[in-house]
Amino acid sequence: MKLTRTTLLAAALIGANAFLFTAPAQAADKVCKLEISGNDLMQYDKKELSVSKDCTTVELTLKHTGKLPASTMGHNWVLTKQADFQAVANDGLGAGLANNYIKPGDKRVIAHTKVVGGGESTSVKFSTSALKPGEAYEYFCSFPGHSALMKGTFKFG
Ligand code: CO
Numbered sequence: 126m127k128l129t130r131t132t133l134l135a136a137a138l139i140g141a142n143a144f145l146f147t148a149p150a151q152a153a154d155k156v157c158k159l160e161i162s163g164n165d166l167m168q169y170d171k172k173e174l175s176v177s178k179d180c181t182t183v184e185l186t187l188k189h190t191g192k193l194p195a196s197t198m199g200h201n202w203v204l205t206k207q208a209d210f211q212a213v214a215n216d217g218l219g220a221g222l223a224n225n226y227i228k229p230g231d232k233r234v235i236a237h238t239k240v241v242g243g244g245e246s247t248s249v250k251f252s253t254s255a256l257k258p259g260e261a262y263e264y265f266c267s268f269p270g271h272s273a274l275m276k277g278t279f280k281f282g
Contacts, residue, residue, distance in 0.1 A: 153181075154181050154182060155179055155180050155181050155182070156180070156181070156182045156183075156184055156250075157176055157177065157180035157182070157183055157184070158183075158184045158185075158186070159174050159176070159183060159184070159185045159186070160185070160186050160188070161174065161185070161186075161187055161188075161202060161264075162187070162188040162189070162190045163187065163188075163189050163190070163191070163200035163266060163275065164189075164190050164191045165191030165192060165193045165198055165243065166191075167198070167266075167270075167271055167274050167275060168274060168275065169200075169266070169275050169276075169277060170190075171277055172277045172278065173277050173278045173279075173280065174264065174277060174278075174279050174280070175279070175280035175281070176253065176256075176279075176280070176281050177282075178253070178258045178281060178282050180253055181252065181253055181254075182250055182251070182252055182253065183236070183250070183251055183253060184248060184249075184250045185202060185236070185238070185248060185249050185250075185251075186246060186247070186248040187200065187201065187202045187238050187241065187246060187247050187248065188245075188246040189241045189242060189243050189244065189245050189246065190243075191243040191244075192243040192244065193242065193243050194242040194243065195222065195240050195241060195242030195245075196222065196242070198242065198243065198268075199222065199226075199240040199241065199242055199266075199268045200240065200241060200266045200268060200271070200275065201225050201226065201227075201237060201238050201239060201240040201241070201247075201266055201267055201268065202237060202238045202249070202264055202265075202266065203217075203227065203234060203236075203237040203238075203264060203265055203266070203267045204234070204235045204236045204237065204251075204262060204263075204264045204279055205233050205234055205235060205262065205263060205264075205265075206233070206235075206260060206261065206262055206263070207261035207262060207263040207278075208261070209233040210263040210265060210272075210276070212233070213227075213228075213231060213233050213234060213267070214265060214267055214272040216228040216231065217231075217267040218267075218269050222240060225237065225238075225239050225240045225267070226240065226267040226268055226269065227267055235251065235255050235256070235262070236249050236251035237249065237267075240268060253281065256281040257281070258281055258282035259282055260281065261278075262278070262279035262280070262281065263276060263277070263278065263279060264276065264277050264278075264279050265277070
């Protein structure tokens with residue numbers, strides 16, 4: 126067989142492609158950080174949080190800027206689909222502080238922090254793989270009586 130210029134060129138191109146495909150292609154893990162605080166007046170400082178869809182992990186920090194204890198003015202941060210928010214909040218009422226006012230094993234909860242009191246902070250890390258761009262999400266505090274005021278829109282996309 127006679128090797129033509131074309132054959133050699135093709136071989137060179139295949140070789141180049143093989144190199145490209147085997148070169149280390151690490152999917153970068155992009156951690157996006159969010160912060161929110163809650164106070165003694167039963168308020169979060171933000172009505173909306175948003176995360177870009179190129180974030181693979183979200184790390185949310187909740188700071189309680191008040192002075193009251195977790196037993197009387199506890200705050201947490203719970204993320205659900207907007208459609209699930211009210212039912213998850215209702216089901217969490219009887220779960221108690223020990224369960225962070227979340228019904229144990231509640232699959233509708235996408236992520237949540239524990240309940241903290243004044244001067245404390247807490248954080249949660251979660252994968253965005255459970256989130257769909259364009260879906261409506263809600264975050265709220267599941268401490269009894271708080272979700273009417275302590276809630277906001279979570280945007281992913
Ligand atoms: Co609260």
